[in-house]
Amino acid sequence: MPKPKKSKEKETDILKKIVLELMNLIGLETEMKITKDSQNQALNVNIDAGKEAGLIIGNRGRTLNSLQSILGMIYKRKTGEWKRIILDVGDWREKENERLFEIAASAAERAKQTDKPQTLYNLSSSQRRTVHLALSEDKEISTESFGEGKDRYLVITPKK
Structure with a gap:
């Protein structure tokens, strides 16, 4: 397994690139907002997918949860550190x-x-x-x- 690169890039910028790449692979153009949640020690990613929200959420949130797991794995591979990532679409989780x-x-x-x-x-x-x-x-x-x-x-x- 290749060693992750040490970077001075902000964790939110790294995560934004990962999310954009993943959404591009799915074939979606989305807007997003990434915030740090110090209470849950997490990075929150809220995606505005418009009419495609259902595609990202999936049946009972299963696709959303899977994408969240994938984002976490890619983030760890790229940075070398595990970070809790909470992926949401249009406040679906709330x-x-x-x-x-x-x-x-x-x-x-x-x-x-x-x-x-x-x-x-x-x-x-x-x-x-x-x-x-x-x-x-x-x-x-x-x-x-x-x-x-x-x-x-x-x-x-x-x-x-």
Whole structure:
């Protein structure tokens, strides 16, 4: 494996070149904004893809997550250092988090009203984490993940 070049180029400039190259390979011309997120120790890349946003996001964000992973790998290869990169298109991740918060709150309320556990299926690991965090302050319920791999699910249980 070739050694990465030492460069005085800013990390945001390096990342911008990588994103432009990747989008060019996909056949898209995009505008982007790259910001440093000191709270999450990450570089945030928000792409404005216009009508092509769905192509980049993919089914349930799978393509977006894959592109995010690829960007991270290319960045590490070019710079020699790992950096958390968060790729977003038109604030899709923020909207997705809001949707997950609503689902979590609704399931927690159902668990309390029915006094029965509520199960959420088909969540990615990051989505399960978001639900756990969203409900962590609620003293009337608990959350736990069960299962393995793609069969993993989250259960919201009322406390007695």
